[in-house]
Amino acid sequence: MRDTILQLASQAKRKIVVAESCTGGMLAAALTDLPGSSAVFERGFVTYSNAAKIELLGVSADTLERHGAVSEPVAKDMARGALERSGGDIALAITGIAGPGGSEHKPEGRVCFGLAISGGAVTSETIEFGAKGRDAVRIAARDHALATLIQALQSH
Helix, strand or coil, X not given: CHHHHHHHHHHHCCCEEEEECCXXXXXXXXXXXXXXXHHCEEEEEECCCHHHHHHHHCCCHHHHHHHCCCCHHHHHHHHHHHHHCCCCCEEEEEEECCCCCCCCCCCCCEEXXXXXXXXXXXXXXXXXXXXXXXXXXXXXXXXXXXHHHHHHHHHC
């Protein structure tokens, strides 16, 4: 999967940027584990706290207040901010509740993804991975993000 991303990004001459919260850098690590990744990986932001999301990615404090950190509006702002604050062409953001815990309104295993492509629309989606435990949710989120990057690179 990672080889495919590097190949597609290289062919399309696209630089990838990631903005991560609950995965804490796992997506960036997965992409940079492979030789040759420096040709397509621009940078990664690990913005675990709300303050980091605001300062590094320009996420609106109002959006965080109204929707909470685990929301599609925040995921979209994270992706948009990562793209704007880098030399990248495609940005993927992850924010979620890996666990343990959660709430009735935002359960453990809920992860929101944002995707921003230079010159295109910013999109988002929410996946309910379920209360599988912290490690499993983080791995599932990373893997879903990798699959999302493949889809985005294939269609743009």
